Amino acid sequence: MTTQSYDLLIIGAGVSGTALLYETARYTDIQQIGVIEKYAAPARVNSLSSNNSQTLHCGDIETNYTLEKALKVQRAARMLASYCLAQPDHEHLIYPYPKMVLGVGAQECRLLRERFELFSPHYPNLQLLDQKAIAAIEPAVAVQANGQLRDEEIIALGSTDEYTAVNFEALSRSFVRRAQQVEGKTVDVHYNENVKHIRIEEGRFLVETGSTCYQARALVVCAGGHSLKLAQDLGYGLHYSCLPVAGSYYFTPQVLNGKVYTVQNDKLPFAAIHGDPDVLVPGKTRFGPTALILPLLERYNLATLPDFLRVFRFDRRVARVLWDLFRVPDIRNYMLRNILFEVPLIRKILFLKDVRKIVPGLRYRDLCFARHVGGIRPQLIDKTQRKLLMGEAKIDTGKGAIFNMTPSPGGTSCMENAEIDMRAITKYLGAGIDEQAFRTELLGEDSEHSFADFTGRLLDEDSRDAAGRLRRLWRRFRRRESD
Numbered sequence: 257m258t259t260q261s262y263d264l265l266i267i268g269a270g271v272s273g274t275a276l277l278y279e280t281a282r283y284t285d286i287q288q289i290g291v292i293e294k295y296a297a298p299a300r301v302n303s304l305s306s307n308n309s310q311t312l313h314c315g316d317i318e319t320n321y322t323l324e325k326a327l328k329v330q331r332a333a334r335m336l337a338s339y340c341l342a343q344p345d346h347e348h349l350i351y352p353y354p355k356m357v358l359g360v361g362a363q364e365c366r367l368l369r370e371r372f373e374l375f376s377p378h379y380p381n382l383q384l385l386d387q388k389a390i391a392a393i394e395p396a397v398a399v400q401a402n403g404q405l406r407d408e409e410i411i412a413l414g415s416t417d418e419y420t421a422v423n424f425e426a427l428s429r430s431f432v433r434r435a436q437q438v439e440g441k442t443v444d445v446h447y448n449e450n451v452k453h454i455r456i457e458e459g460r461f462l463v464e465t466g467s468t469c470y471q472a473r474a475l476v477v478c479a480g481g482h483s484l485k486l487a488q489d490l491g492y493g494l495h496y497s498c499l500p501v502a503g504s505y506y507f508t509p510q511v512l513n514g515k516v517y518t519v520q521n522d523k524l525p526f527a528a529i530h531g532d533p534d535v536l537v538p539g540k541t542r543f544g545p546t547a548l549i550l551p552l553l554e555r556y557n558l559a560t561l562p563d564f565l566r567v568f569r570f571d572r573r574v575a576r577v578l579w580d581l582f583r584v585p586d587i588r589n590y591m592l593r594n595i596l597f598e599v600p601l602i603r604k605i606l607f608l609k610d611v612r613k614i615v616p617g618l619r620y621r622d623l624c625f626a627r628h629v630g631g632i633r634p635q636l637i638d639k640t641q642r643k644l645l646m647g648e649a650k651i652d653t654g655k656g657a658i659f660n661m662t663p664s665p666g667g668t669s670c671m672e673n674a675e676i677d678m679r680a681i682t683k684y685l686g687a688g689i690d691e692q693a694f695r696t697e698l699l700g701e702d703s704e705h706s707f708a709d710f711t712g713r714l715l716d717e718d719s720r721d722a723a724g725r726l727r728r729l730w731r732r733f734r735r736r737e738s739d
């Protein structure tokens with residue numbers, strides 16, 4: 257068995273692992289960085305472009321986010337957008353589409369009006385859209401099957417001038433490329449190497465794949481649900497159980513121009529289905545994702561069943577959490593419905609009903625189940641707190657090893673999550689960070705973002721249109737400047 261040594265070793269070359277690779281290569285003085293990835297290329301699992309909804313979550317239209325969570329995601333989204341827009345090939349990484357969250361019926365419309373009051377000071381581009389304004393952006397949303405305007409009250413919160421979609425697969429490749437261009441450092445990415453086992457000897461991490469034993473002073477595992485398995489092998493995170501939730505999609509002909517989300521049922525743990533353009537499938541609209549509990553850590557990969565059984569760690573406390581979920585009627589119906597969404601023949605009928613909330617005129621024959629599209633969200637159950645955790649989870653051992661589990665919005669948060677790990681690992685290794693470059697390039701502290709905050713704080717509702725135009729000019733000016 258051969259041996260290779262690194263200061264920092266990252267396991268997993270999805271968007272989380274590659275973002276950390278880029279940030280540590282570009283902004284720290286860590287000299288030797290290695291990545292181990294079991295597939296032949298980056299982003300073959302959840303970060304694959306077809307396996308997620310490709311949404312850059314900013315928090316304004318995600319009604320399942322509180323303002324606090326939304327502002328956290330907004331910062332993460334800005335970091336990611338700053339990186340993408342600075343790349344010469346940014347039009348293959350990040351995409352501007354209109355976006356909105358649609359309220360249908362008096363109750364949802366009231367909720368959106370209230371949300372607008374609360375959120376708009378922080379989101380200067382956010383507009384409250386009435387039926388006519390919705391029709392101007394998304395005609396198919398505003399009319400019913402007979403071509404008349406919808407009978408029920410609808411309202412939306414949205415914007416037309418923002419970057420809203422990301423190809424996380426292309427982004428992962430970009431991170432790798434850019435990290436390998438940093439001069440004077442060792443940046444190795446080892447593909448086709450499956451980490452089987454990790455040991456700790458004399459404070460060093462020994463990471464074994466079939467043929468090689470990698471040694472590292474620090475270790476960050478970004479391997480989706482497998483992160484928990486590797487953590488538990490070392491005795492960490494034993495109070496967690498992993499509940500894999502798969503998402504499926506349906507394609508229709510292009511009925512939407514941008515992203516249309518719906519108001520979240522606050523009793524449900526997962527985001528409601530939405531309609532999106534697929535950045536790699538022009539001329540179609542993709543609806544989903546559904547939420548189906550599957551006993552696998554990777555979609556369409558039966559070999560990950562034993563790994564699931566190890567991280568599921570089923571016991572009375574897990575049963576209790578599942579039972580608590582199941583006995584809420586909304587959740588129970590939702591779970592059963594999501595099982596039926598996978599059953600051929602009836603799945604289209606059921607899904608059509610849900611999707612007509614967004615596009616009332618859709619027909620049965622318009623829907624086509626998207627085969628091999630959609631990944632698995634590794635949701636964690638905290639057995640001690642007896643609850644299902646939403647969003648990303650991290651186990652930081654404080655001894656040079658970090659394990660990341662990254663369900664949605666893990667794509668959007670990849671750079672912010674990498675920042676947290678970069679800071680923890682540099683501290684552990686006694687290394688330094690080029691704070692100025694980091695803040696200027698990713699946080700835009702002296703440029704676009706201070707402008708956004710400035711306009712957000714100063715402008716009242718009537719001036720937001722002008723702010724939108726100013727912002728476009730500002731971006732154009734900045735782009736020309738950087739060219």
Ligand SMILES: Cc1cc2nc3c(=O)[nH]c(=O)nc-3n(C[C@H](O)[C@H](O)[C@H](O)COP(=O)(O)OP(=O)(O)OC[C@H]3O[C@@H](n4cnc5c(N)ncnc54)[C@H](O)[C@@H]3O)c2cc1C
Binds near residue numbers: 293299300308450
């Ligand atoms: C249906 C769905 C919709 C989503 N929509 C969105 C969205 O719209 N916006 C958003 O921001 N996020 C979204 N997400 C979440 C997002 O896709 C993930 O958070 C993100 O892709 C996670 O990236 P990752 O690098 O952590 O994991 P992954 O992309 O899964 O990468 C993990 C990597 O680790 C490797 N690996 C695993 N085990 C080993 C091992 N033993 N040895 C070596 N390598 C290993 C794998 O091969 C893989 O390359 C969605 C997720 C799903 C499932």
